[in-house]
Amino acid sequence: MSDTNSSLPSIERLVEAFQRLPGIGPKSAQRLTYHLIRMKREESEELASAAIGIKDNLMTCKNCFNISEEKICGICRDENRDHTMICVVEEPLNVLAIERSRIYRGIFHVLYGVISPVHAIGPEDLKISELIERINHNDIKEIILATNPNLEGEATAAYIRDTVSETDKNIEISRLARGLPSGSDIEYVDDSTLVHALNSRSSIK
């Protein structure tokens, strides 16, 4: 076969690099690559330099392990937030989602994953001992376990609940409510969600 576009090394190389990103298949990678070919040089250089910058400027917060540009992140540094309330999440992206809701004013703790025997991830691979240390050395009144509402998220929440209970501190432990998502249609909601929505029904007057 002659060297058609698809076998040009510089194209192949970028297609492969894009394909390594989550949610980008071979066709999207190709479309992105061809878009870049036609982009202005400044724009593609900006993308490249932003991709490098993210490695050079970021670290994880020493308290909560959220992504930060300083040793202690902006949320942990913020004195207007409630430092007695820790919301425990799986990933830094979850912090972002909760922050977007603008309703939570406590601080966070990022686990970096969930307990998953299938993937050989145990409690020691997550930031759980660091969470217990925070609880032992600070005045914490409530822990909100905001792991995802699936099997692994539930198992991880249960494990943390048990471990926190063992500290003998008087800490309230809660889990995010489960029920119908806003704007959903009952007809299309899965059974498990409906069971939770029914069980946790609240009275209206």
Next chain:
Amino acid sequence: MSDTNSSLPSIERLVEAFQRLPGIGPKSAQRLTYHLIRMKREESEELASAAIGIKDNLMTCKNCFNISEEKICGICRDENRDHTMICVVEEPLNVLAIERSRIYRGIFHVLYGVISPVHAIGPEDLKISELIERINHNDIKEIILATNPNLEGEATAAYIRDTVSETDKNIEISRLARGLPSGSDIEYVDDSTLVHALNSRSSIK
């Protein structure tokens, strides 16, 4: 509001750069950015350098305007291909799609767009005069107009057909067949496709 993740300059910057790419919305851009944060440095550097490399190493072929790493692309250089047959496409990506089918053995001509009065794109903005020049200076027997089967693609094909006819050369001009896509379900096929499939029906024995 305190400086949460979303307002970290290096994160914002990469999210914005990703969002400028086609098909990547705010949430995907954020997911890609957070993935990059956790990627190995070598991997993100590879993406960055591939994005730069695509600008440094590529040009358009002097004959067919396809993307190339040399002045004349591999397809135009290939002596085993039929140089009397030109397949006219809208974009370099279309060359790739047709090459993938492995059934076409002629050469190409890339227009870089379609005639679109709405977007103020006229024939002079496309590589149409260059196509006519190729026809005038080479022994061309057939032109396949492989613009997309929509209004603008049809109008562009009609314009090129008329312009090529004016050259007074004896050139066969064809258009890709329209009909049911392989694996489709007649129930879900749109009316326009069905009309074409019926009109272009072929007898079976």
